[in-house]
Amino acid sequence: MSAMKNKLKDQRGVSVVIALLFFLFCAVIGSIILASAASNAGRLSHMEQEQQAYLTTSSAATMIQQSVNGMKFKAVAENGVEKSMTLPAGDWSSYIGLLAEKVYADDTEQTATFEIAATDMEVISGKMTMDTDYNVSVVLNQKNNPEQYKMTIKISAEAKKNEVSHRRERGPDDAYGNPTYREIEILTTTAKWGIGEVEKGDGTL
Amino acid sequence: MMKKLRSSKGETLIEALVSVLIVALSSVILATMVAVSSDITEKAKANTDELYIKISDVTRKTDAPTEGKITITGTGAQASIIPEEFVVNYYGEENELTAYERKGS
16 A cells, blocks of 8 residues: 555656656647638538529529519400410410410429539439419429528419400391491400519528 | 655656657647648639639620620531631730620620
8 A cells, every 4th residue: 555655656757757747638639729720621622612602593594583573364264265375475484374374274382303404513303382372482402412402482463364365356246237236255364473572492491 | 645745756868858849840740830821821812803803804805895606506416517707806815714705795
């Protein structure tokens, strides 16, 4: 027991122990500083990629938003029979027109999916949905990384569905040579899309 | 007290030299690590500044655009729709940050 006490109180060789403790301290502090600097630099190296991913999705979103702004759809039916249909024109009109035509025919929500490919950029996948009031919602995401940089464009429509009007049309003369007229019911559906809003995420909170 | 003062117990010259060497080496290693960290941080800062300048150029559309095209392809039930090409203006250098917008907007 006393030998142990002597050993503990022995001060010979303590300078080496203190020097080794100092070395340990320096190594730990140095490693922490170096690791934090390296981690910071590593995080920044992904920033450019992430920024490009954001620019790709937001460019697509802005383009759709601007293209759809001002598009119009009009369908006229007389006595329940489709008479004429005016589809939107311009970029993206084939998708908006297709969905509007289907919503008009079935009165149910319709969806269309597509991909946008731009030079030297990631491919964007999109899902366009048109509800029964012709409001459009487009969810965009990176095809290879669907959970990153999702954006939703919500475009409200000023829609007037089946507005009723009448017109008189001259029919065949009766047996006495007097003109006959018949009343025709005209149902007009119109939709006009505005500028819309771009939101982050898939539009569900 | 006198006994303590007259005591010849202590550390050998080798022990003292080794201790000094370890302390010196530790100091040099710490100083090197701090210098390298500082260098890494400086480079990261420079890269970040450069990136923000690029982002600013692209989003503010300061450089002249390059005309190009994007292709829209229907998928799923819309796969039968003929792929369409829209003319757009590209902003940003090649192999750098790039954005585009509808031509004429």
